[in-house]
Amino acid sequence: MTLLALNNIEVVYDSVFLAVKGVSIEVPEGGLVALLGANGAGKSTILKSISGLLKPERGAVSHGQITFEGTDILALDPPERVRRGLVHVLEGRRVFEHLTPEENLLAATSMHGDRSEVAGLVEQMFQLFPRLAERNKSKAGYLSGGEQQMLAIGRALMTKPKLILLDEPSLGLAPFLVDEIFDTIRRINAEQNTAVLLVEQNAVAALDVAQSAYLIEQGRIVMSGTADVLKSNPDIQQAYLGGGSGVDYHAVKHYRRRKRWLA
Template sequence: MATDNLTSTPTLMQNQTAEPALILSLNNVEVIYDHVSLAIKGVSIDVPQGAMVALLGANGAGKSTTLKSISGLLRPERGLVTRGEVQFLGQNIDALAPQERVKLGIVHVLEGRRVFEHMTPDENLVAASAVRGTRQDMLRNKDMVYSYFPRLHQRRTAQSGYLSGGEQQMLAIGRALMTQPKLLMLDEPSLGLAPFLVAEIFDIVRRINNEEGLSVLLVEQNAIAALEVVSHGYMIENGRVVMHDSAEAMKKNPDIQEFYLGGTEGRSFHDIKHYSRRKRWLT
């Protein structure tokens, strides 16, 4: 009796080592401002579909510039990608204008909670929905935003300029969600907020990621908060990626613990000041 070939090629179900599809990939990206100042140098970052990834580093390390190279917001600041490429869903988007990138599904929440202060939260959300979608999409998306941010629903008729800093950050994220994005990029959402508000907002973003399948690229100086919600992180220093690992591995790294997670007890200011000259990941 003939027997089945038991050594045939494994099926997709059997292949457990396949890499997840990437929604975003930066390959060796270099950015120069005013044709002179080199801001980021050979940055490579991958964001898998449906993942939350953090880009960490000190102020001025190149984190915001990296986000602007993705959203296309470099040109108003006289910046230019001079090397490498940015791919979104497998498409090179270097030549696309910012509004075309939004239509593809990229949304960038800028640092500083930039909302229309003279308008109500409800009006802010409606204005953001004009980017794409129908009226039915707008109503459905607004209901979704209010379900994640019930505090905004309570304040929906107030003037946005009178909202608290945390409420304005919620509104900035809510406006971004109104564009029906596939990739949400957050630039320093914890800036100037009390720790309990940071924890609340990050928990909501994690829920949105889990429940809506929305990919998130989070730029943060607050490594403690960021590494609690993301799966992977990149550390950027002086315009270069100097470390990439899982969030758990980064939290256990002694250099990360010492200089980003507050474990500097017993260290002198002189040691901390010269940390960049001797950190182990550059040796």
């Protein structure tokens, strides 16, 4: 069953700049879907259109429909979307640096009235991310980049979401931490049956955990399919997975390949 559906949406900034052009995406219940593309392709804009965070950046969905569990959510404000079970982990981690890990987690629990439930959720996050338990006396600003990313994901999970939107969780992390973060994403999806829409430039890591994927270029979806299908596509291998040799990647991504995909 489809949990989230974007139907032919367009996003404009300042009522002038068209950033997303006729994008349609589906995320099934319990699914793990990757959204791939280069910088500036429109990936983060799509996530913000889903979570309702376009308005502070003078953006708006000008056309199309976004449904969550079959209900149109475009008229709902961001807090109501969170209460419905949709949560967004922004690029750059954005933790409360002056608070401890536990205080960061508690900051996301205003929707829960049961103290014992909240305490149980905190314990679950410390089991999922043992490093946070070890560093619980430290201020979040002193955590490493990987630990802050774990905290940002854990804080989102405190809302008990049905769908988590992850924006570049591997950004700026060492390779061994990237592996750890993606292992955790896989566990969250498999063990908690939480659906994930993952925005990533690291196509190798994303396609290793995702079940299906979409490729976006200049605000348009130019390719979609199962993760295995995209991994085996020669254009994807050359442009995003490091396949081939002596390739001008800028030309591949932005000229010849796009023309072939859009033909």
